[in-house]
């Protein structure tokens with residue numbers, strides 16, 4: 001550490017030099033991220049509450065009220081009544097918390113997830129000492145319900161279904177999975193970290209049908225991330241639950257005003273709570289629907305630009321598009337050299353693009369030309 005501090009000007013000069021090296025969502029060249037540029041109002045709200053700490057809620061009753069409102073609005077969006085949930089730091093913490101609850105209430109058994117589920121689940125299983133088991137996918141890249149049925153047993157602590165999977169953006173048959181689980185005590189968690197802010201609005205637009213949330217009675221918990229398609233700031237994740245899940249996950253906190261503190265984190269950054277609150281109120285259902293409509297139109301537009309050149313393994317269900325390529329890593333690295341960012345999915349031999357709100361039609365045309373050129377170069 002320096003003995004004498006730098007002036008504000010000097011520090012900002014350094015900050016700027018780092019910022020200039022970072023990619024910007026605004027440039028539209030990021031197609032490998034489920035995050036985007038937050039709404040301006042969300043950024044301002046975040047700054048208004050950047051120092052508040054929900055780890056010590058008695059000091060910040062106003063922030064607690066906002067958290068409660070966010071849970072109420074999102075519970076209603078996911079058809080959960082009465083509202084019930086917790087504001088966390090993102091999908092990883094939400095998936096971990098669901099698995100933690102399952103282990104505390106069902107014991108150290110197996111965790112069943114569809115193949116290709118987000119790696120946070122494998123991480124949670126590792127930390128919690130659960131046996132991680134992947135269920136194969138059926139046609140349409142969703143969990144094979146027959147395979148799940150065969151894998152089930154009384155030693156299963158938790159089953160996770162995806163509503164907007166990380167790789168394909170697909171939605172597991174949550175209703176059918178719920179039926180399979182009826183004879184078992186396993187906790188049933190839906191990972192809608194990505195799809196939670198997409199599917200309700202696709203339903204409004206008549207572009208998606210089927211229940212993936214608390215309309216399925218067997219669903220115990222579900223997570224959705226305001227810092228992905230929710231247009232809020234990082235770190236923002238929400239875990240909703242039918243029955244209180246935090247009581248078994250609460251520990252004495254003698255030096256705070258509350259006797260027990262729930263969940264994994266102590267100090268909890270609360271700017272993102274305010275940002276989520278602001279985004280929800282400002283956009284309303286209409287605003288989110290418009291964002292999702294544009295993302296979905298852009299996804300289908302990109303598909304139309306690429307489908308003559310590449311096989312499309314699954315028709316986009318949400319705003320995620322995969323194209324089959326001969327050498328995914330080579331394609332990804334080639335595109336990266338041209339400052340385009342996509343994901344290489346080795347297991348399925350695809351390139352994955354997430355069509356977030358920061359992408360425009362013009363940029364997608366430019367991108368498709370570059371990708372088709374990559375095919376000429378790589379083969």
Ligand SMILES: Cc1ncc(COP(=O)(O)O)c(C=O)c1O
Pocket residue numbers: 034089090091092093095118120162164165166191192193194225237
């Ligand atoms: C479906 C799904 N679940 C969980 C996560 C983890 O979320 P986070 O990175 O916010 O911890 C992701 C991240 O992309 C995801 O796509």
